[in-house]
Amino acid sequence: MTNLNLKYLIENAQDSLWGLTVSCVGQQHIGKNEPYPPQTHPSEYTFASKTGRTLDEYQFIYITQGRGTFQSSSCAPCEVNAGDMFLLFPGEWHNYRPDPAVGWDEYWIGFKGQHIDNRTANGFFLPSSPVFHVGLNEEIVHTYRRAITIAKEQDIGYQQMLAGLVNLLLGLAYSLDKHAAIDDHGALEQINRAKVIMQESLADNMQPEAIAYQVNMGYSKFRRMFKEFTGYAPFQYIQELRMQKSKELLANTNMPLREIAYEVGYDNPDYFSTAFKRIVHTTPLAYRKRGR
Numbered sequence: 001m002t003n004l005n006l007k008y009l010i011e012n013a014q015d016s017l018w019g020l021t022v023s024c025v026g027q028q029h030i031g032k033n034e035p036y037p038p039q040t041h042p043s044e045y046t047f048a049s050k051t052g053r054t055l056d057e058y059q060f061i062y063i064t065q066g067r068g069t070f071q072s073s074s075c076a077p078c079e080v081n082a083g084d085m086f087l088l089f090p091g092e093w094h095n096y097r098p099d100p101a102v103g104w105d106e107y108w109i110g111f112k113g114q115h116i117d118n119r120t121a122n123g124f125f126l127p128s129s130p131v132f133h134v135g136l137n138e139e140i141v142h143t144y145r146r147a148i149t150i151a152k153e154q155d156i157g158y159q160q161m162l163a164g165l166v167n168l169l170l171g172l173a174y175s176l177d178k179h180a181a182i183d184d185h186g187a188l189e190q191i192n193r194a195k196v197i198m199q200e201s202l203a204d205n206m207q208p209e210a211i212a213y214q215v216n217m218g219y220s221k222f223r224r225m226f227k228e229f230t231g232y233a234p235f236q237y238i239q240e241l242r243m244q245k246s247k248e249l250l251a252n253t254n255m256p257l258r259e260i261a262y263e264v265g266y267d268n269p270d271y272f273s274t275a276f277k278r279i280v281h282t283t284p285l286a287y288r289k290r291g292r
Contacts, residue, residue: 020113052095066104
């Protein structure tokens with residue numbers, strides 16, 4: 001028998017200014033051969049699994065038991081299993097349902113606002129990659145349950161508290177899925193080792209290809225996996241480390257610029273000054289003066 005626990009919420013103009021508001025949150029158990037979805041939702045949320053639906057908000061759904069299928073306008077039909085989350089996008093047709101042979105348990109939360117729109121526009125969440133392999137995670141379950149409790153109580157500031165929980169869920173899903181993708185390729189330890197090598201060999205001006213060789217990975221794979229894990233291409237990451245170390249030395253020591261340039265891997269102090277100004281938007285001497 002379907003076990004349903006849900007709450008639909010309203011927002012006011014002040015809540016919208018927060019940047020993210022929550023419209024619904026809930027959980028339900030769908031047993032074997034039970035109809036899906038249950039016909040207990042408001043009309044704007046009901047859909048037929050034969051035709052799918054389109055919403056005007058985001059929804060984040062987490063499967064904790066069972067399995068089923070998911071598809072959308074931008075995502076081909078795929079299987080979702082316990083430990084998977086999938087994100088529904090506003091204006092994006094979608095369809096999903098549990099496997100009748102086993103059913104599933106699901107949590108969901110619906111939300112919208114400028115903050116999530118910005119993250120989508122900047123590529124953190126894409127309609128073409130809506131499924132997140134996060135595993136069975138106690139913190140995620142606790143966060144959904146906490147959201148359900150807050151929604152039921154609707155104490156002062158509940159929309160803002162729910163917005164914080166949505167941000168936590170998004171952050172967890174993003175991070176855990178990235179780790180799962182790298183673990184699938186057996187590369188997490190190699191990428192972490194490469195980051196240590198980069199930090200410890202700045203003065204040696206070691207090139208990314210040599211670092212890939214040291215961690216026993218082909219460079220094309222190394223570059224792809226490194227950027228997926230860190231958000232930077234290897235050379236860009238080294239540049240960021242150089243600038244970070246340069247700023248520390250400028251602010252905390254009296255080392256001449258020439259020595260600082262050599263310390264962070266630049267053979268030419270003039271080139272160091274040019275690179276520093278391009279990245280930090282001020283000269284090394286001006287940065288030192290401001291830091292003092």
